[in-house]
Amino acid sequence: MLLARRTEERLIRLYHQGRIFGGVYAGIGQEAIGAATTLNSRPEDLFSPLIRDMTVHIGRGETVLNIFRQYLGRATGPTGGRDGNVHYGNLSLGVLTMVSHLGAMLPVIVGAVIARRRRGSESIGFAYFGDGASSTGDFHEALNFASVMDVPVVFVLENNQYAYSTPVSRQYRCRNLADRAVGYGMEGYRVDGNDAVGLYLFVQRLSRKIRHEARPVLLECETMRMRGHGEHDDFSYVPKSLLRKFSRRDPIVRAVKTLVEAGVISEEDFSALDGECRQEVDRAYRRALAEPEPDPATLEEGVYAPRGNDLS
Amino acid sequence: MRREEMTYLEAIRDGLRHALRDDPRVVVFGEDVGRFGGAFKLTAGLQEEFGEERVFDTPVSESAILGGAVGMGLCGLLPVAELQFVDFGMTAFHQILANAGTTYYRTANPVPITVRAPCGGGFGGGPFHSEDLEALFSHVPGVKVVYPAFPSDARGLIYSAIFDPNPVIFLENKYLYRRVKQLLSEQFEPEDLGAARVCRDGDDAVVITYGAMVHEALQAADELTAEQGYDVMVLDLRTLKPYDRDAVLAAAAATNRVMVVHEAWRTCGYGAEIVAFVAEQVFHLLDAPPVRVTAPDVPIPFAPSLEAAYRPSVGKIKRELLNLIEY
Numbered sequence: 001m002l003l004a005r006r007t008e009e010r011l012i013r014l015y016h017q018g019r020i021f022g023g024v025y026a027g028i029g030q031e032a033i034g035a036a037t038t039l040n041s042r043p044e045d046l047f048s049p050l051i052r053d054m055t056v057h058i059g060r061g062e063t064v065l066n067i068f069r070q071y072l073g074r075a076t077g078p079t080g081g082r083d084g085n086v087h088y089g090n091l092s093l094g095v096l097t098m099v100s101h102l103g104a105m106l107p108v109i110v111g112a113v114i115a116r117r118r119r120g121s122e123s124i125g126f127a128y129f130g131d132g133a134s135s136t137g138d139f140h141e142a143l144n145f146a147s148v149m150d151v152p153v154v155f156v157l158e159n160n161q162y163a164y165s166t167p168v169s170r171q172y173r174c175r176n177l178a179d180r181a182v183g184y185g186m187e188g189y190r191v192d193g194n195d196a197v198g199l200y201l202f203v204q205r206l207s208r209k210i211r212h213e214a215r216p217v218l219l220e221c222e223t224m225r226m227r228g229h230g231e232h233d234d235f236s237y238v239p240k241s242l243l244r245k246f247s248r249r250d251p252i253v254r255a256v257k258t259l260v261e262a263g264v265i266s267e268e269d270f271s272a273l274d275g276e277c278r279q280e281v282d283r284a285y286r287r288a289l290a291e292p293e294p295d296p297a298t299l300e301e302g303v304y305a306p307r308g309n310d311l312s
Numbered sequence: 313m314r315r316e317e318m319t320y321l322e323a324i325r326d327g328l329r330h331a332l333r334d335d336p337r338v339v340v341f342g343e344d345v346g347r348f349g350g351a352f353k354l355t356a357g358l359q360e361e362f363g364e365e366r367v368f369d370t371p372v373s374e375s376a377i378l379g380g381a382v383g384m385g386l387c388g389l390l391p392v393a394e395l396q397f398v399d400f401g402m403t404a405f406h407q408i409l410a411n412a413g414t415t416y417y418r419t420a421n422p423v424p425i426t427v428r429a430p431c432g433g434g435f436g437g438g439p440f441h442s443e444d445l446e447a448l449f450s451h452v453p454g455v456k457v458v459y460p461a462f463p464s465d466a467r468g469l470i471y472s473a474i475f476d477p478n479p480v481i482f483l484e485n486k487y488l489y490r491r492v493k494q495l496l497s498e499q500f501e502p503e504d505l506g507a508a509r510v511c512r513d514g515d516d517a518v519v520i521t522y523g524a525m526v527h528e529a530l531q532a533a534d535e536l537t538a539e540q541g542y543d544v545m546v547l548d549l550r551t552l553k554p555y556d557r558d559a560v561l562a563a564a565a566a567t568n569r570v571m572v573v574h575e576a577w578r579t580c581g582y583g584a585e586i587v588a589f590v591a592e593q594v595f596h597l598l599d600a601p602p603v604r605v606t607a608p609d610v611p612i613p614f615a616p617s618l619e620a621a622y623r624p625s626v627g628k629i630k631r632e633l634l635n636l637i638e639y
Contacts, residue, residue, distance in 0.1 A: 091386065099411055104406055107373075107377075107380045107382075108379045108386075110383060111379065111382060111385075114380065116387050145370065145371055145376035148370075302417055304416065304456070305424075305477035306477070307477065
């Protein structure tokens with residue numbers, strides 16, 4: 001969580017300094033969700049993170065160096081400069097690479113989990129999306145499909161109150177989005193998405209259960225997008241009172257408080273960890289910056305996979 | 313070797329059966345394809361032979377079918393998804409355009425999926441069961457598009473499509489399903505994706521075509537020979553993307569007169585690409601302006617009289633060929 005926060009803070013600064021090509025989309029305030037879910041996963045599990053899920057990538061072992069390479073469009077990055085910012089993944093870490101169309105990855109991860117399980121693993125999936133994506137047809141198709149086909153996917157609905165500028169009051173009229181689970185014949189839960197420790201314990205039980213039962217589940221995490229949709233957006237449409245309410249519930253501050261009170265870590269441990277994170281971010285940024293951009297001569301390469309490509 | 317007469321439809325089924333037998337990673341799924349055997353009975357018997365794990369029914373959810381196929385392909389299966397009609401696949405076109413087409417380019421992870429889609433009219437299907445959408449699919453980078461005309465090609469190409477490491481849109485012509493037959497042996501060689509075939513030789517003009525229109529073009533060419541003594545070449549593209557550029561250029565160079573025939577709409581239709589390519593590359597070899605014989609830009613009508621006027625016919629192809637040859 002801390003490493004993701006420090007990385008995003010640096011990316012935001014770079015954006016406003018005009019040093020980043022393209023957009024920056026931050027998940028500040030939502031870090032607990034990716035952290036609590038990835039910490040409860042096994043190596044064979046699958047993930048489809050969306051825009052605000054840097055903690056999913058880091059939780060699965062992605063490096064900050066690769067993240068800066070991606071944002072800087074470097075040839076050495078996860079997509080080799082062929083895609084930017086949040087559109088990266090790493091299949092060897094079980095992380096699918098998102099497309100921008102909201103909802104479109106939900107059927108993909110359902111199929112991916114079907115494949116892993118057909119090939120004999122006990123894989124489960126974690127699919128991340130927001131209140132906005134819950135209004136797409138793909139959301140409906142994927143949840144129904146997973147339920148009918150008995151595919152164990154945790155549909156992690158990060159209800160962060162806004163889809164770009166649209167508040168939840170213009171997005172849906174049911175009381176809670178978790179209630180929609182009933183319509184798909186699966187269980188639905190609504191939890192505090194900013195309580196990392198509580199969420200970790202909840203997902204621990206939940207992931208064991210669905211791995212065993214091979215059933216999907218809808219998990220609505222109440223949270224708040226603390227920045228604009230992207231850094232180009234001043235989010236002046238968000239009431240300040242709402243931001244103040246959620247800044248008192250910052251997931252990192254809360255997690256540290258809980259862990260210090262429980263005697264798991266000390267304030268000094270936290271400061272030392274924070275220093276390490278800042279250093280790692282500095283090192284990664286400087287190194288990525290020095291690496292080459294993709295060669296324009298490679299533009300038309302790799303559109304098709306060559307025959308004989310390993311299909312295992 | 314034992315030979316069996318197979319329809320176009322049976323040949324595709326036989327190709328699926330061979331692939332299912334040869335590799336446990338192959339799965340076949342879609343709406344009604346399991347016990348029922350599909351809307352056209354193309355997959356009849358496959359679930360019985362290979363079980364519900366390999367051949368299975370899905371809800372009526374085209375995006376879940378196509379997006380699910382992408383996920384299956386990424387994680388170790390060789391999925392063959394059926395769209396009941398190509399028309400319905402449009403509710404999930406983004407899964408082809410965004411997910412299937414871009415993933416290998418962006419991530420270097422292959423997406424070895426096959427999407428089977430029945431296409432075309434000529435049977436009173438009306439506007440929503442008769443579409444030919446090859447131009448839309450062929451526009452998408454990163455996908456391959458196949459459209460066979462003969463049972464032997466259909467069987468060899470579906471097999472190759474399944475084992476190709478890329479997304480392949482396998483377009484099947486419904487009009488041909490039970491109308492064309494060939495004697496085929498039990499064993500077969502997979503057909504190369506991307507290779508066209510000259511299915512009739514001639515040097516007075518070439519008709520470049522695919523799918524059902526190959527048969528209309530062949531008949532038109534035969535009648536022209538009998539009636540006028542002209543020899544018209546017919547080039548069956550078989551794969552529309554990436555298409556066989558060498559074969560197209562060779563055909564244009566050998567005949568100097570080029571016609572493209574397709575059942576799909578005219579504006580920005582597939583023929584526009586072929587004519588543009590020929591004009592760019594061998595304009596100096598042409599003795600006449602290239603000709604497109606296509607459907608007009610209207611929704612596909614239902615009544616037999618209207619549909620007959622809509623679809624390119626042997627008569628229309630013959631008339632246009634005469635104009636082209638005698639230009």
